[in-house]
Amino acid sequence: MKKGILLVNLGSPDSPEPKDVKRYLGEFLMDERVIDIPFLARTALVKGIILKTRPKASAAAYKKIWWDEGSPLIVISERLQHGIQQQVEAPVALAMRYGSMTIKKGLQELVDQGVEEVLLFPLYPQFAMATTETITVLAEALRQEFFPKLKIESVPAFYNKPDYIAVLSDSIKNHLADKKVDHLLFSYHGVPERHIRKSDVTKSHCKIDGSCCATPSKAHEFCYRHQCLEVTRLVAEKLNLDEGTYSTSFQSRLGFDPWLLPYTDRTIERLGKDGIKNMAIVTPAFVSDCLETLEEIAMEGQEIFHEMGGQAFTTVPCLNDDKPFVDLLSNWINTWLMPTT
Template identity: 45%
Template sequence: MAKKGVILLNLGSPDSTDVEDVRTYLDQFLSDERVLDLNPIVRKLLLKLVILPRRPKESAEAYSKVWTDEGSPLIVTSVKQQKLVQENTDVPVYLAMRYGNPSTPDIVAEMKRDGIDDLLIIPLYPQYAMSSYETAVVELMEQLREQGMAEINTVLVQPFYKDPEYIDALWESIRPSYEGSGAHLMMSFHGIPQRHVKVTDPSHAHCLTTKDCCTTPHPAHGTCYSHQCYATAYALMAKGGLHHDDVTISFQSRLLKDPWLKPYTDFEIERLAKEGVKKLKVICPAFITDCLETLEEIAMEGKEQFLENGGEDFELIPCLNTHPAWINWLNNKIERWEP
C-alpha cells in the first residue's frame, strides 16, 4: 500500500541576520538561472564583483528590521502553517524551502527515510513564475531523482491564482481591515523582469507583444505571471464588489536596471499620495506568507513614502499567513487528493 505525503514549497530565508548568512542565502538565490537569467559567466561575475560585495550588508540590515525572536517571519509562519495543516490530516506534511533551510534536499532525504511513495506537491505561489513556482518544483523533482525517488507517484497542484476557494479565502482575510474603511486599495504583486514573461510564453508571440495581451485569451496565460496577477486582482475585485477606481494594481521589488513589470509600486504610492489619496491599504497577493518584501519594503518603506508625499493613513493588510480560511484551503486540497 502506498505511503502518502504532502510537501509545501516556499522560497526561503537566510538562517539569521548575520551578514555571512545573508551572503550565503543571496549567493544561492541569485545563482539560480531562473532568477538571474543571464549568461552563466556574466551572472557569476555580476554576483562576485558587484552584488555580493555590498548587497548582503544592506539586506542584513533590512532583515534585522523584521526578524522576530523566533527567527525569520517567513520561516516561522510557514512552520505554523505546516503544523496547522498537519493537525487536520493523518498524511505527513513536510515543508521545504527552495533556498536556505529547511532545504529541499534535506526534506527529500527525510521523505525517503519515511518511505513516502505517493506525494502531493503544493507550491505556495498563487501565480506561475519561473523564478518562484517553476524553480521550486524543478529543484524538488531534481532532488527526487538524485536521491532515488524518481519513481514515486507525484501530483502537482497548479497555480491557483483564480481558484474560487482561494479568492474566497483571500477576501475573507482582507475584508475586516478594508470593508467600510473608505481607503484606496493597492494590490502590490511581486515584480519580475519583462523578459521572464516573454521567456515563459511558449508561442513567443503574445505576452508583452500583442495589444491587451493579459486580457486577450491565449494559451500563453497558463504560464504568464502578468496575466495571472491581473486575473487574481480582477477576481478579488469581483468577489468584494470593488470598483476599478478604488483599486491600484502594481508590481514591487525591482532588481538591477532591466525593465520589470509596470506600474511600479513605489511610483504608484507616491503618485496616489500626491493626487490626494489620504488613506491607503495595501495587500500583496503574490505572497501567501508575510516576509521581507511585505514587512519591510511595503509596511515600512512604502508607509514612509506615502506619508512623506501627503498621505495620512497607511496600512499593510497581512498576507493569508495562518488565516483559518487559508488553512482550510490547504486541507481541502489534501482531502480531495486522498482516495
C-alpha cells in the same frame, strides 16, 4: 502507495547577520531562473558586484523585521504546516527553495516515513519562472538523482480558484472593515519582462502591450502578469470595488532591464501626490509575510506615502496561517489523498 505532502516556500537566511544573508543571497541570485543570464555573466554580476555591497543593507532590513522565534517567513510557514498536519492524515513536510531547509531534506523526511508519492505544493498562487518553476525543476532533478522510485505530482498555480479568491477577499474585507480606504493597491512581486516572454508557451502571445493579458490564450497558464491581473480583477469583483478605487503594481525590481510596470514605490508616491489620504495595500503574490511585505511595503511604502502627504497607510497581512487559509489548503490536499476508483 503511501502519500505525503511537501510544502515549499521561498526561504530565508539563518539569521539577519551579514554573513548568513550573503550566503542566502548568493544561492538565491545564482539561480538561473532568478537571474536568467549566461552563467559567467551571472557570476560576475552576483559575486563580483551584488554580494560585495548588498548583504550589509539586506541584513539591516532583515533585522528590522526579525522575530524572537526567527525569520517571519519560516515561523509562519511552520505554523501553516502544523495547522495543515492537524487536518491531514498523511505526513506533511516543509522545505524552502533557498537556505538550510532544503527541498532534498524535505523529500528525505517524507521518504524516511515510507512515503512513495509526494504532492509538491509550491506556496505561490501565481506561476513564475523564479518561484514555481524553479521549485518543480529542482524537485525533479533531486528525484532523479536521489529518489528514483519516488513519484512527485506538483500543484499548479491556484490564482483563479474560486475558493482561494473567496478566502483572499474575505481576509481583505475583514482587515479593512473598520478602516476608511480611498484606494486599495494590489502589489505583486516584480519580475523582468523577459520572464513573461520566456514563459509564453505559444512563443507569440505575450507582448505586454496592455491587451494580451485580457485576450484568452494558452499562454495564460504560465503567464505571471496575467495571473496577477486576474487576481486583482476577481477580488475586485468579489468585493464590489468601484473602478478607480483600486489598482495593480509590482515591487522589488533589480538591475536596469525592463521589469513589470507600474512599480509599487512610484505608484504609492503618485497616489500621495494625487491627494489620496487613506490607502491600503495587499500583497497577493505572497502567502506568508516576509521581508518584501513587512519591510519593503509596511515600512518603506508607508514612509513614501507619508512623505507625499498621505495620512493613513494600511497593510493587509498575507493569508499566513489564518484558519480559512489552513482549511482551504487542507481541503485541497485531502481531495488529492482520496483514493481514485
